[in-house]
Amino acid sequence: GNSVTQMEGPVTLSEEAFLTINCTYTATGYPSLFWYVQYPGEGLQLLLKATKADDKGSNKGFEATYRKETTSFHLEKGSVQVSDSAVYFCALTIHGSSNTGKLIFGQGTTLQVKP
Amino acid sequence: SQTIHQWPATLVQPVGSPLSLECTVEGTSNPNLYWYRQAAGRGLQLLFYSVGIGQISSEVPQNLSASRPQDRQFILSSKKLLLSDSGFYLCAWSVSWDYGYTFGSGTRLTVV
Numbered sequence: 001g002n003s004v005t006q007m008e009g010p011v012t013l014s015e016e017a018f019l020t021i022n023c024t025y026t027a028t029g030y031p032s033l034f035w036y037v038q039y040p041g042e043g044l045q046l047l048l049k050a051t052k053a054d055d056k057g058s059n060k061g062f063e064a065t066y067r068k069e070t071t072s073f074h075l076e077k078g079s080v081q082v083s084d085s086a087v088y089f090c091a092l093t094i095h096g097s098s099n100t101g102k103l104i105f106g107q108g109t110t111l112q113v114k115p
Numbered sequence: 116s117q118t119i120h121q122w123p124a125t126l127v128q129p130v131g132s133p134l135s136l137e138c139t140v141e142g143t144s145n146p147n148l149y150w151y152r153q154a155a156g157r158g159l160q161l162l163f164y165s166v167g168i169g170q171i172s173s174e175v176p177q178n179l180s181a182s183r184p185q186d187r188q189f190i191l192s193s194k195k196l197l198l199s200d201s202g203f204y205l206c207a208w209s210v211s212w213d214y215g216y217t218f219g220s221g222t223r224l225t226v227v
Contacts, residue, residue, distance in 0.1 A: 032213040043121075043205055043218040044159075051213045089159065093213065102149075103209075103216055107158040 002027050004090050006106035013080055013113050021075040021109045023064075023090035031092040033057075033066055033073040034103070038087045047075075047088070080113045087111070117142035121206045121219030128226055134179075134193040136222050138206030141187065146208040148189040149216065150181055153203040165189060201226045 007022040025031060032051040036044040048057030053068035064075045073090060090106040118141045128134060140146050150162040161174045163181035171181050178197050182190045189206060203223050207216040 032215075034215050036216075036218075041223075043221045044207075044216070045218070046215045049213075049215055095213070102161060102164060103207075105159045 002029075002031070002092065002094060002104050004092055004104055004106035006088075006090050006109050009087075009108075009110040011109060011111050013111070015082055015113055015115050016079045017113075019075070019077040019080045019084075019111065021088055021090075021111070023073045023075065023106060025071050025073065025090075025092050027071075027092060027094060029094040031094055033064070034091045034093075035062070035064055035073070035075050036089040036091060036105075038089065038108070040086070044089065080111070082113045082115050085111055085113045117208075117217065119206065119208055119217055119219045121222060123222060124220065125223045126225070128196050128224065130198055130226055131195045134191070134196050134200070134224070136191040136204055136206075136224075138189045138191075138219055139187055140189075140208045143187070143208070143210060145186060146210055148183065149207045149209070150189065150191050151205040151207065153205065153221075155202070159205070163191070196226045198226050200224065 004025050034049045035047040037047045038044045048059040050057040050066035053066050056065045062077045064073050087108045087110050089108045091103045093103055121138045148165045151159045152162055153159050163173055165171050165183045168183055179193050203221050205221045206219040209216045
């Protein structure tokens with residue numbers, strides 16, 4: 001089946017530290033990969049995406065590279081800020097999945113950044 | 116530009132009462148629509164999705180139902196709420212499998 005596995009949180013970092021949140025996937029087809037961010041009390045926002053192998057998605061200083069050989073899509077940021085504190089979700093959809101576009105989410109990783 | 120509206124933002128309902136949550140999308144046609152639930156401290160569970168008017172697919176058996184009476188309107192309902200229905204409900208729309216979702220701001224439902 002199709003699934004997404006994220007590293008367990010919470011991840012606690014000091015401001016300006018380097019961030020990595022691991023995400024691996026299993027897919028029966030050819031997936032597109034996404035990272036979403038959820039700030040406290042809010043809905044989810046698309047952070048970045050990659051639709052084919054070796055693509056790098058980037059936004060707001062965050063980056064993730066679609067690695068087909070390791071079935072991974074790890075999220076990175078060189079210098080985190082307190083305002084990055086949120087829950088981060090890795091997700092995938094499968095090409096041509098009956099046109100439903102269903103997103104399969106990981107369980108989410110909470111990031112806490114301390115000043 | 117496309118926008119998605121979800122209301123109410125918060126709701127406190129007694130056990131056994133009915134529920135109706137509404138979601139509307141503007142600025143696009145024939146979107147795929149989704150209802151997710153996020154229980155406290157947990158991940159996202161897909162409840163229903165719809166690829167067109169009157170077309171509803173259910174992902175999990177439960178106490179809830181969904182309807183799509185218009186192209187850009189998606190409604191989540193229950194005839195009798197259970198305590199286990201408490202959670203954060205999110206509506207989302209998408210136009211294709213690789214587009215990603217745009218989420219509404221969510222409804223926090225507490226059943227007491």
